[in-house]
Amino acid sequence: MVAPLPYSLIATDLDGTLLRADDTLSDRSLAALARAGRAGARHLVVTGRPAPRVRPLLDDLGSTGLSVCGQGAQVYDAGAHRLLWSVTLDRELAETALGKIEAEVGQVYAAVDQDGVDGLTLVEPGYLMPHPTLPALRVGRRDDLWCAPISKVLLRHHTLSDDELAATARAVVGSLATVTMSGPGTVELQPCGVTKATGLALAADHLGLSPEQAIAFGDMPNDIPMFDWAAYGVAMANAHPELKAVADRITLSNEDDGIAVVLEGLFP
Secondary structure, three states, rough: OOOOOOOOOEOOHHHHHOOOOOOOHHHHHHHHHHHHOOOEEEEEEEEEOOOOHHHHHHHHHHOEEEEEEEHHOOOOOOOOOOEEEEOOHHHHHHHHHHHHHHHOOOOOOOEEEEEEOOOEEEOOOOOOOOOOOOOOOOOOOHHHHHHHOEEEEEEEEEOHHHHHHHHHHHHHHHHHOOEEEEEEEEEEEEEOOOHHHHHHHHHHHHHHHHHHHHEEEEOHHHHHHHHHHEEEEEEEEOOOHHOOOOEEEEEHHHHHHHHHHHHHHHOO
16 A cells, blocks of 8 residues: 655745755755655745746756746746736735835835736836846836736835834735735735735645645745645744744755755655
8 A cells, every 4th residue: 555645735935945045956955856756746836936037947946837926926837838827916006005105114115026927027216136136127217117017016125124114014005915025125015815825725726736735835924824824834944933933843944955854854
């Protein structure tokens, strides 16, 4: 009799979790994921990055299946190079939300991820990309950010910490958008009710998998909904305290192959 898989679904964040600081994947992590795959487990990338910024990494993983992108706003089929599902953030709601935030904290600097498999990342004057390796197009003024449908808005403030900016945004935005914090310098507004968990649930349902079969790995507060959805949540050693507080386990850091350490024990 074949023993049941410990987990049939492995959901991993990218930045600060599966990826090292230089945006690369370690050989050990790749080998651990490959071993789990040979045992029958499915690996889903669940990331804040939009689909166009994920494709090269999926190529490195040899993945032609599904991934959850844009903080859950997109379910991307890498093999078919198409979005199975996507939701956009209404321009008027985004502008109203930005206005409410700036009324509280003064000027913020914004960027947007456009919807679609070939969408661009646009940044207004003054916005600094937290990941300088990711391509972005600088525009002349804020109004230029809305030239096409968007999946989310990224915010930065010149003096407030990410935690302070996120807390203020949550307090004033209300139901206009979902506020997330996904990494250093990355506070985001996305469609109301959309989280990594909503996107992961859609992708898992498409694959015929359930939360009870899932283990999730992450490092930031935007991974909390994913941990709530999955049967087991593993935070990295470098994770934000809010995520560590709800994790079932804390592993080594992303630089020390924390995901591989866990998967090697589950899929020897």
